Amino acid sequence: MPYFVLGCRALVVLISLSGKMRSRDSYRDFESATRRLAPFLPASVLAPLVVLAETATVVLLVVPMTSVAGLASAFLIFTAFTVGLVMALGCEPSIDINALRYAISRSDMRFVRQWRIGTGALHAAQ
Known part of the structure; x- marks a missing residue:
């Protein structure tokens, strides 16, 4: 079981890395995307650094x-990837507090309902 947990931790980064290193074309595509996402940094240096970091x-x-x-x-x-995307898209991060409160309240209510259903099933089983 510990090996499964260790493997799952690395799975997302490993998938990302394999997508970049699958072939020469995919690495060139990654380097091109890096150039577009961070035009102020040299992609020929940044792309290998990202691969090394991953x-x-x-x-x-x-x-x-x-x-x-x-x-x-x-x-x-x-x-760093998120910051690069935000900068490339020219977005200003903003949060609609009312929408956030509504989403939280909705998810809280779903959690409470699921908890009640779960505890009800637990009591019925006893």
Whole structure:
């Protein structure tokens, strides 16, 4: 079971890495996308650094003693990707507080209903 958990931790980053390294064309496509997402940085340097960071992250996530460092590395990679997308799209991050409150209240009510149904089934089984 521990190996399954370790593998699942690295799966998302491994899929991302394999998509970039599947063939020369897919790596060129990744480098081109990197150039468009971060035009102020040299893609010929940034693309290999991303591949190296993702490879290191997979290794860190799979080794049990370094899994916390791997999670931190994955967090940094995904944060950098998100920032790059926001900058490329020219979006200003904004939050509609009322929509957020509504979504939270709806999800809370679903959780309460599911919990009640679950506990009701539990009491009926006893």
